Amino acid sequence: MADILETEMPLDRARREFRSDLLDAGLLLGTSVPGVYGRSAVFEAILTGLDRVLTEMASPLQATALRFPPVYPRADFERTDYIASFPDLSGVVSSFERGDREHRELLAAREQGEAWDGWLDPSDVVLTNAICHPLYATLEGRLPEGGGVFDIFGYGFRHEPSLDPMRMQSFRMHEFVYVGDPDGAQLYRDTWLDRAVETLVSLGLAVETVAANDPFFGRAGKMLISSQLRENLKIELVVPIYGDLADATAIASANCQRDHLTAAFGIRTSDGNVAHASCLAFGMERTTLALLRTHGLDVETWPLDVRARLGL
Ligand code: AMP
Numbered sequence: 001m002a003d004i005l006e007t008e009m010p011l012d013r014a015r016r017e018f019r020s021d022l023l024d025a026g027l028l029l030g031t032s033v034p035g036v037y038g039r040s041a042v043f044e045a046i047l048t049g050l051d052r053v054l055t056e057m058a059s060p061l062q063a064t065a066l067r068f069p070p071v072y073p074r075a076d077f078e079r080t081d082y083i084a085s086f087p088d089l090s091g092v093v094s095s096f097e098r099g100d101r102e103h104r105e106l107l108a109a110r111e112q113g114e115a116w117d118g119w120l121d122p123s124d125v126v127l128t129n130a131i132c133h134p135l136y137a138t139l140e141g142r143l144p145e146g147g148g149v150f151d152i153f154g155y156g157f158r159h160e161p162s163l164d165p166m167r168m169q170s171f172r173m174h175e176f177v178y179v180g181d182p183d184g185a186q187l188y189r190d191t192w193l194d195r196a197v198e199t200l201v202s203l204g205l206a207v208e209t210v211a212a213n214d215p216f217f218g219r220a221g222k223m224l225i226s227s228q229l230r231e232n233l234k235i236e237l238v239v240p241i242y243g244d245l246a247d248a249t250a251i252a253s254a255n256c257q258r259d260h261l262t263a264a265f266g267i268r269t270s271d272g273n274v275a276h277a278s279c280l281a282f283g284m285e286r287t288t289l290a291l292l293r294t295h296g297l298d299v300e301t302w303p304l305d306v307r308a309r310l311g312l
């Protein structure tokens with residue numbers, strides 16, 4: 001162990017120290033799996049206050065609020081193409097669907113300390129990776145005139161185990177999604193990107209915006225990454241967490257989906273054309289951690305105006 005620590009890279013050390021400071025302060029509770037944490041009441045109070053600020057920011061949108069559970073139908077997942085683009089981030093829920101004999105075999109294997117998950121089969125639900133995905137299946141057909149704006153909040157799963165507390169496997173997002181005509185989608189993304197930056201800056205965060213890409217998998221993914229960057233479809237709101245040791249970390253993103261999901265789900269505007277979508281997605285844990293990194297781990301010492309805004 002000592003040897004590992006001695007040869008540890010400075011960035012890894014900074015991440016490990018931030019993680020252990022959060023655990024020591026009781027803000028996060030570690031588990032045996034990297035990126036899966038419990039949250040303390042204080043952590044939740046910050047996150048809830050932040051959520052109230054974001055909801056107030058978005059109030060002019062008069063968005064329709066919808067909440068979905070953290071799993072959704074595999075058939076809808078199939079339509080999003082997620083398994084083609086991000087197989088490594090996906091999570092399919094497996095369960096036992098066989099008979100008594102197979103159950104006995106499973107128990108015997110388990111008794112021997114052998115793997116027993118071979119007796120499980122993929123069920124008809126997957127873990128939700130992007131919380132706006134379950135929305136699209138509900139919108140099939142024609143939208144009302146002017147399209148729609150939706151407020152979605154919930155847990156997302158991404159299989160990316162890491163010791164960086166900023167990178168979790170299960171975390172909440174709050175998304176404000178526009179579905180309507182192409183010009184409206186572009187205007188929405190650009191307008192609300194600016195509002196989001198203003199709001200996060202007003203909480204003391206040193207936010208910058210950068211052109212970004214999703215981590216499309218493999219060789220085929222390289223082309224998708226370059227076209228996403230070239231067309232400026234994804235902009236991230238980033239905050240420096242580890243100083244000069246790493247690029248600043250994304251706490252939110254503003255995305256033009258164009259017709260990628262709307263075409264797959266057969267969503268049309270009132271005049272019958274394929275709709276376009278764009279979304280503003282806030283990472284709730286990441287933004288909470290950025291606040292803790294910026295203002296310190298003791299909320300009592302935070303600037304009074306920030307505490308007042310967050311109701312702390
Ligand atoms: P994305 O859909 O990838 O743009 O994600 C939206 C937001 O969710 C990001 O800007 C992050 O704030 C947050 N996020 C994405 N991946 C993770 C992760 N592994 N752990 C914590 N937050 C994440």
Ligand code: ZN
Pocket residue numbers: 130131132133175177279280281
């Ligand atoms: Zn989205």
